[in-house]
Amino acid sequence: MNISSVAQTPPDYLSVLNPEQKEAVIHAGSPLLILAGAGSGKTRVITTKIAYLIGKLGYDPRSILAVTFTKKAANEMAERARRLEPRAQYTQIRTFHSFGAWFLRLFAEEAGIDPHFTVYDEDDMVTLLTRAKPGLLRKDAAEAVHYISRVKDYCLAADADDFSPLDVPERFQELYLLYDKKLRETGNVDFGDLIMLPVRLLSTNTQIRSMMFERFKVIMIDEYQDSNVAQFHLLQQLAGPETYICVVGDDDQSIYSFRGAEVENILTFQDHFAGTQIIRLERNYRSVEPILNTAGQVISCNTERLGKTLRAQREGGAKPVLAFLPNQEDEAAYCAELITRSHEKGCPYADWAVLYRTNAQSLSFETEFLHRKIPYTVVGSLKFYEREEIKDLLAFLKFLVNQKDDVAFLRIINKPARGIGSTTQEKITAHFTALEQNTQFSGGVHQGYLEACRTLLSVLPKRARTGVSEFVAIIDDLLALLPAGDNGAENVLAEVLAHDAEYPRLQSNESQECLSVFIQKIAERSGLLEYYKAADEIAQTQRIANIEELVKSADLYPLSLSGLLEFLDHIELDRILESETDSEKDAVTFITLHNTKGLEFPRVIITGLEAGIFPRADKHDRSLEEERRLFYVGITRARDELYLTSCNTRRLYGRTEFLYPSLFLYDIPLTAIRIIGNAPKSFLAGTRSQSGNHSVSQPHPLAGRWVKGSRIYHDEYGYGWIIKGECVENEYVITIQFENGSSKKFMPAYQSNSLTLIMEE
DNA sequence: TCACAGTGACTTTTT
């Protein structure tokens, strides 16, 4: 690692960079914070930097650790880095969590977990906690699990004295302790552990810590604005005195604080890493000028920013369009119309993206587009790995790896139904617990639930016995098909210090049988294939197709225990994104604003810009700023054309609600956009809805009927009286004070079914 | 073990 041998002649890849990008690439020595605005060529800088470190500064590729948040981003980064510098294939380019998993497998023993651990998702966590505390309602377990996840984002273990950054419910710690005890019994980990356990291990074990210092000389983190406190601690632990640290992020694009992301990490980076140099990338190559200006207007309304002004590199382009529509059907029709017209002029459907705040909003678009036969794909509503059939199959895989996996066992013991009801299941669990306690005293090892099943066979009633012995036979058969292989952690020192060997993930599987055959066998032998085949026919679902997809995705992994573990890591940690067939198809993209991060489209429509929908009604101060950043992220996805839509009314929970324009629309100067449709006069006058200051103009035809002081009855809210009647943009709006204390606004014209005027006798 | 009805919730969600 000779840092002093700087390049004499810059290679090609440097010549395509602008001065700031180049500065960021060749910077060395002190910690570096790159503030990279949307569309400023951030990925290019990171990948070029990796290539430069290896090719020009002579760093060993294996001594570089590059961390991202999504598998997709990691893949893209790895691929692009490799194109610039082939040796970058040996660089550790991973997601935070897959790095944690790699680390924990190496040091499983020291961390007190099974080296064959699998990762529990939130759903599994809830099941586990429900098992740990019988009688706990699933709803309450889910709440506790939510807090457990959050608390782990702050690196607070169950025995912590205080969970003060968070407002945890009463008796939370009791549940947390119980949960963690149960989790450790299974030998598995949850997502939070993948970061928290490495942090704890590194901070207490100096030997391991120096091994990491020895291994990683460079640490780079992408999307740093979305890192949480635990991840910050991990960075601190991994950063030795000699380590070169470079983080890249954009505080204006921090949109995951509800998941524990801590903007403070990027805002205070320079305070924690002495001598930090900051480089700003402010040239935007993506959007045309009017779109970028709009984005700038919006984000400048936030106060908590490091501050950064993007400059458009693309001139020309049209002003964004803001369309006011009567309701969500018209909104969907408007989008469909726009897209159809552009398609007729030769624009591919795939150029378009329809963005919305919540998944539920996709429904009206789906209905409309289906009707008009416009092809579309919905991104990320029902996640592949969350599907029942996939979870079932994965539970089988997990159980084969680890027979103490409580959650997996529970899922598969009686699915498809083998006549093993709750009574039998409880007997097995009780016996398992007894085994667990016995071995704790004797220091022995047991085979978990499988052994518990086997020993109980003789004492079970006939029907249960048949079922359980069938289950045991299935597991035995499948285990016999799985060659043990090595678990990849046998020689930790070699793995950590190896500088030439390729990581097993990239192993070629030509000589070996592949894992997909095995998963196919599981689907058959378990009876799940047959079970879902029948279900598909009854319910017209696609479950078998999903199972096939899972089988296919295991193609690249060898048939061995380590291959299976790797596959599970891949599934759990780096979720399968949309299938290839989807991305090849020419179709409009329907997507939530959150999911658009890192993407771009030539034409973008941001829909549902109404107060209470976006931003959501409960957002204030800091979280309002986060919502605004979300709007900013949405706007900056657009390359050539941007459309914004806002509805006057929307059906919510089966009720038609009257809605005001989104607060964020007031951030944009009227001259910067082209307004079409029936814009509320209060909006044009700049009167914000929140203040409720609507000037009453001429009397409305309905005003004589719904007069102030009248008694009313509402289906949902009960009795009340009208405290205000006003005319807003040709619509008559009344404010009702209900007897339950709440007050609400209604438009009588749209609510005649739920609202009744009580005539006095 | 299954089927049905009543109840409640109903953001966003990289891993």
Add this chain to the structure above:
DNA sequence: GTCACTGTGA
């Protein structure tokens, strides 16, 4: 309005 969960009864 819709879905998913929970508990009861056959």
